[in-house]
Amino acid sequence: MxxxxxxxxxxxxxxxxxxxxxxxxxxxxxxxxxxxxxxxxxCVKVNRYLELGHVVVSLGAHDTEFIAEHTEGWPEFRDRIEEFTPERVTAISELRREQIVALGERIARTRPTAIRASQGMQRHAGGGMALRVLGCLPGVTGDWAIPGGGLHYSTSGHFRIDDVERTRRRAAG
Known part of the structure; x- marks a missing residue:
């Protein structure tokens, strides 16, 4: 529907x-x-980060096996990614093409890639959609399947973590 x-x-x-x-x-x-x-x-407020997927796909760094086994809607998402070339995003944002390509190449070539999103990202215009697209990028690269890869959204401000105890345990080995 x-x-x-x-x-x-x-x-x-x-x-x-x-x-x-x-x-x-x-x-x-x-x-x-x-x-x-x-x-x-x-607009770019809603479509943030699709240009990074464009770079990953244009380099052939998308994980077709992971995509086939663990994702839904890839053909449509790929079509959308292909619309957002670095040149197009440069024309509608304040980002330079070199910045977009450098980060896209880093995501494409680094395994595992972990993206950390912090508190506040969802509080600006288009933030929810931007966070959603960020969560899709590890699906394109297959990083969700690799320990240490994927997306981490910090909720540490809402839960008390005993940092002293955690540090002591790490030191003890």
């Missing part, structure tokens, strides 16, 4: 979304091609 929605961000374009819903769960999000202003495009 397709459901029309609107972006909650406070932008002048008021982007329109088409959300794919399967068994009551949102499984896809695309820009509405019938929107008079954006014509189906989603």
């Amino acid at each position: 397709k459901v029309l929605g609107a972006c909650p961000l406070d932008c002048p374009d008021a982007c329109s979304w088409v959300v794919t819903v399967e068994d009551g769960v949102a499984t896809g999000l695309r820009g509405n091609k019938e929107h008079l202003v954006t014509r189906g495009a989603l």
Whole structure:
């Protein structure tokens, strides 16, 4: 089922979304091609980090075996990744192409790659979607299958951790 929605961000374009819903769960999000202003495009606030996936795929560093066995929706996600070239993101953001490519190459060539997202990322415009895309990158590279790889979202501010005890145990070996 397709459901029309609107972006909650406070932008002048008021982007329109088409959300794919399967068994009551949102499984896809695309820009509405019938929107008079954006014509189906989603802004960089919503699409952050897809350009890194573009670099990984363009280098052939995506893990096709992991993708086939452990992910869903790869053809659609790959199509979306391919839309966000470093050049396109440079044109709509303050990032330089060299920055995008350098980080994308590092993610593509380093095993395991672990991405750490900290408190606050989800609190800015588009942060939730950015965090979601960050969580997909280790699926593209297969890093979810490697100890030490994947995505870590820190919740340490919400749980008391006995750092003194943890340090003592490490020192004891």
